[in-house]
Amino acid sequence: QVHLVESGGGSVHPGGSLKLSCQVSGDFSNSLAMAWYRRAPGKQREVVAVVTPSETTYYPTAVKGRFTISRDNLNKMVYLQMNSLKSEDTAVYYCAAGRAIPPSDYWGQGTQVTVSS
Numbered sequence: 001q002v003h004l005v006e007s008g009g010g011s012v013h014p015g016g017s018l019k020l021s022c023q024v025s026g027d028f029s030n031s032l033a034m035a036w037y038r039r040a041p042g043k044q045r046e047v048v049a050v051v052t053p054s055e056t057t058y059y060p061t062a063v064k065g066r067f068t069i070s071r072d073n074l075n076k077m078v079y080l081q082m083n084s085l086k087s088e089d090t091a092v093y094y095c096a097a098g099r100a101i102p103p104s105d106y107w108g109q110g111t112q113v114t115v116s117s
Contacts, residue, residue, distance in 0.1 A: 002026045002106040004095045009111030016115070017083045022095030022108060024076040033103040034071055034078045038091035038113075045094070047102045049080055058101075063089075085115045 008020040020036065031053045039045040049069035050058040057069055068081040078095060092112050098105030 002028055002032070002097050004097060004106055004108035006093065006095045006108040006111040009093060009113045011114040011116065012085055013117055014086055014115055016085050017081070018085065018113060020080040020082070020093055020095075020111060020113075022078040022080075024078065024097065028076050028097070030073045032097045032099065033101050034069070035096045035102045035104075036067075036069060036078075036080045037094045037096055037102075038089075039094070039110075040088070040091040043091075048093075050102045051078070052101060082113070085113075087115050087117075089113060090115050 003026045005023045006020060008018060012018055033052050035047055035050040037045050037047050048063050049067050051069045051071050059067060066084045070079045092110040094110045095108040096103050
């Protein structure tokens with residue numbers, strides 16, 4: 001079993017930055033892919049960043065160039081640096097882990113990100 005706990009959410013103005021963290025515990029393996037998803041009010045959950053075991057990264061067009069995912073296997077952490085935030089980035093952000101790409105076997109509880117003026 002893998003346990004994920006997100007932190008770092010909050011409220012920022014448009015154009016601002018936030019860094020989300022995901023602490024991984026349990027049966028974590030460096031062979032797991034890691035990802036960040038988000039669910040905005042009234043919308044379906046969508047993936048916003050993926051990092052593979054070999055540290056290849058994937059981003060959808062909506063966040064490419066603004067978001068950066070990284071992983072620290074030694075400390076069992078995954079990060080999401082979010083820059084140039086927009087109001088449409090407002091959502092609950094979830095950390096996920098698993099074998100598939102994007103992964104979806106294990107989930108955190110989510111952290112709220114609100115972007116408003």
